[in-house]
Amino acid sequence: MKTGNPAKVMLSPKAQYNLKNAKQYFRDHLQVGDYYAQEHVVQGEWFGQGAERLELQGVVKEKDFIALCEGNHPGTGERLTLRKNTTRTTDGKETANRRIFYDFTISPPKSVSIVGLYGNERIVKIHDEAVRKSMREMEQFALTRVRKMGRSDDRETGNVIGASFRHETSRALDPHLHTHCILMNATFDPVEKRWKALQNFEMLKAQKFIENLYYHELAKGLKKIGYSIENNARDFEIQGITSGLIGKFSKRHQQIDDAVKAHILDGKSVRNVKEFRAQIAHEKRDRKIKESTADKLRSHWGEQMTDAERASLATKNASNPGARKRPDLRAIVDWADEHLFERKSVVEDYQLKAAALARGRGEDFILEKLNFEIEKRQYLKDERGHKITSRATLGRELKIVQMAQNGKGKYVPFCEN
Structure with a gap:
């Protein structure tokens, strides 16, 4: 069974069902990323028309985020959505009763992370703007259920309560630019004029569109500041960044690969490799690293590269945009x-x-x-x-x-x- 080099996932969605875990996820992961630095806190940012309706703007505050996780209005403390109990007991077993939020994680090709995080902050800003544009489009696919007067269908609402958190490293402390886009399980129904649970299945169906919009905006931004790209079947890479360098900064991927191979060599079966890799990634998470800083990490990354590899990045720091060609x-x-x-x-x-x-x-x-x-x-x-x-x-x-x-x-x- 082949386990290496799986298809890369740019837009990775995951639902959170457990209220306690949701709160901990915010405090221990979203706010701090994968390393602790003194006074280092990831500044989340609210987005979406639903957030605007609740007058949530700018930096994400913990009390507002937790209130929404609990299903309450962050301003008044009143119930926002009807369902309150996050768990229910069926046949003596406790099961999830409510989705708290959805985490859509957006990440660029590895070469973009390497070049951007090692020394070109403009690339990080291009990534941020591409994420914002992609989320604005995804918001258009927000739905809610309609269960009134015999109806059993869904209604478009076109609004979400979103919070984005940009992180810059993998658990192995390799350069790994990615943004967690948290969509709360609430959307405002303009017909019934009340907040209801978010239906995200149309968002999931449109995932390929959102992915390609992000890639397009990212590649367009890179070209404007002088980079060339090489498209492939899945996404693209920055021209001149070798596969060897990409592999060098993909240690987390290799860790998961090794764990899957060891499992198979022990004679244990794997029904779905993709799901098993996700399980391994969750279970075998390195502890967050203390006393690391961005400067220390860049120095650490530089030490892992050859002179030629460092030079290949340095030559791409100069802006040299070519003449714009009118697209057909x-x-x-x-x-x-x-x-x-x-x-x-x-x-x-x-x-x-x-x-x-x-x-x-x-x-x-x-x-x-x-x-x-x-x-x-x-x-x-x-x-x-x-x-x-x-x-x-x-x-x-x-x-x-x-x-x-x-x-x-x-x-x-x-x-x-």
């Missing part, structure tokens, strides 16, 4: 359309956007321009507006149906029996 959005969407509709007759609109963003990754265009180009195609949509089909696809299917109908009784069957 029509050709980009043509490719995405052909790529998707040759396999399916109906797709989600965000699948089309995801394919187009991957095709035009890093080119000089914004999402609004891409949306405009797609709208010009006048795709046929369902009531909610996400499922689409092209008129050409519909025409081909109608032609097939007509051929079947017109051909009835015209030919002798192959077998009479």
Whole structure:
């Protein structure tokens, strides 16, 4: 069984069900990252229209975060959502009764972490802005359940209560830029005019779109300050950063690899390698390192690199943006359309956007321009507006149906029996 080099996950979602663990997660992880430095605290930042409605802006304060975890209004202390009990007992066993929050962790390709954290703060700012834009789009997919007057469906709300926390190292203290985007399990229903539980399944379905939007914004920002990128099947890397250097700063990945291999060599089975790796990552977490600072870590990283590897990073610190090439959005969407509709007759609109963003990754265009180009195609949509089909696809299917109908009784069957 192959365990090494798994597909990289840029947007990794995880639900938190346990209230006690949620509080501890904020204090011991979100606020401090993976190393302790004197007076070092990660400054979380509120985002989302739901947060604005609650007048939550700027730095995330512990009392407000904990209040929301408990399902209370951070300003008044009153109940925000209906369900209060976080656990219930069924057949003598205690099980989770309420999701506290969802943690969507966003991370760039490893080469971006290495170059950005070793010496180019502009890359960190580009990452931050790409995360913000991606979360604004993800917010549009927020839903809540509707269970009134015989209805049993979901309603779009388009608002979330979000808190982002940027971290910069792995548990092995390698450069690992990533942002935890916490979405509280609450959204405001504009029709019923009350706070209700958040339905995130449409967000999960649109995950590939959000990933490719983040990659596009990140790559576009890197190009603007003089970097070249090399696309691959999954994401991209900064040109000139060798696989050897990337492997050198992927110790956490190697630790998990070794643990999985040891488990298999002991004769134990692994039903799902991806899930087992996540379990190993959670169970075999190194203790947080005390008395580390950003400067000490950069010095430590520099000592692990050869002169040539350090030089490969240094030459990319100078801004040398090339002449901007006007993107051919029509050709980009043509490719995405052909790529998707040759396999399916109906797709989600965000699948089309995801394919187009991957095709035009890093080119000089914004999402609004891409949306405009797609709208010009006048795709046929369902009531909610996400499922689409092209008129050409519909025409081909109608032609097939007509051929079947017109051909009835015209030919002798192959077998009479």
